[in-house]
Amino acid sequence: MLKLEHIAWDLPDGEEIIRDIDITVGNQKMVVVTGPNGGGKTTLAKLIAGIVKPASGRILLDGEDITDANVTERAKKGIAYAFQQPVKFKGLTVRDLLELSSGGALDHDGICQLLGNVGLCADEYIDREMSAALSGGESKRIEIATVLARNAKLSIFDEPEAGIDLWSFTRLVETFQELQREKKGTLLVISHQERILSIADEIIVIADGKVRAAGPRDEVLPTLLSEERTVRCPQGKEDICRE
Numbered sequence: 001m002l003k004l005e006h007i008a009w010d011l012p013d014g015e016e017i018i019r020d021i022d023i024t025v026g027n028q029k030m031v032v033v034t035g036p037n038g039g040g041k042t043t044l045a046k047l048i049a050g051i052v053k054p055a056s057g058r059i060l061l062d063g064e065d066i067t068d069a070n071v072t073e074r075a076k077k078g079i080a081y082a083f084q085q086p087v088k089f090k091g092l093t094v095r096d097l098l099e100l101s102s103g104g105a106l107d108h109d110g111i112c113q114l115l116g117n118v119g120l121c122a123d124e125y126i127d128r129e130m131s132a133a134l135s136g137g138e139s140k141r142i143e144i145a146t147v148l149a150r151n152a153k154l155s156i157f158d159e160p161e162a163g164i165d166l167w168s169f170t171r172l173v174e175t176f177q178e179l180q181r182e183k184k185g186t187l188l189v190i191s192h193q194e195r196i197l198s199i200a201d202e203i204i205v206i207a208d209g210k211v212r213a214a215g216p217r218d219e220v221l222p223t224l225l226s227e228e229r230t231v232r233c234p235q236g237k238e239d240i241c242r243e
């Protein structure tokens with residue numbers, strides 16, 4: 001179980017970005033973090049992965065205080081993080097990257113399966129270099145595949161939908177569902193996508209650096225969707241919106 005207690009994070013000029021956040025993420029759950037742009041979701045994910053350190057508060061993983069552990073130590077303890085903007089490693093091939101992530105040699109079928117999770121046809125990609133020649137959507141999907149390859153205790157995905165096509169996105173949603181069914185670790189997914197929100201066990205809404213709402217999907221999602229409808233259709237204009 002992941003537990004954040006009174007977590008805060010500020011910019012060097014003192015501006016508070018994350019304010020006194022308390023979150024509990026149960027094992028084997030799929031938790032989706034959503035909320036308005038600039039609300040602090042990516043910062044929260046970076047705090048959990050150890051990329052940034054909190055100004056105050058504690059982070060516990062299965063009861064162990066990991067607040068002072070760095071990224072590598074947290075990775076060893078089972079936290080895997082997929083960046084919103086994928087990192088490119090010149091010289092490394094897709095196969096190298098997937099083998100590094102999974103911790104051992106992978107045969108053709110193993111690589112096919114991992115790339116298939118994100119809708120990539122393996123043969124075309126296995127020996128390609130992780131360079132600027134890959135499109136944004138291709139490298140984003142490879143990044144997601146590397147996190148899936150880790151089979152981590154806690155996998156964090158930051159806007160996995162960003163820049164990937166509809167077919168690959170559908171495949172990714174199915175992959176998340178398979179992982180949920182097979183109870184293969186905890187998924188923490190930052191997303192604005194209703195299709196991802198609709199398969200969450202729990203939803204956390206972060207706005208203005210605080211938890212605005214948190215709870216089981218069926219409690220949180222209806223309110224979110226009705227708020228979205230209100231934004232799309234201002235009060236008093238419902239008749240026009242329906243037409």
Ligand SMILES: Nc1ncnc2c1ncn2[C@@H]1O[C@H](COP(=O)(O)OP(=O)(O)OP(=O)(O)O)[C@@H](O)[C@H]1O
Nearest residue numbers: 011017035036037038039040041042043044084206
């Ligand atoms: N290193 C930094 N320097 C300056 N501002 C930062 C830094 N990191 C985060 N911020 C600011 O903190 C706020 C929260 O950013 P964050 O990326 O966590 O938001 P988000 O909820 O993930 O947004 P989005 O939905 O747009 O991805 C933003 O206003 C952002 O500009």
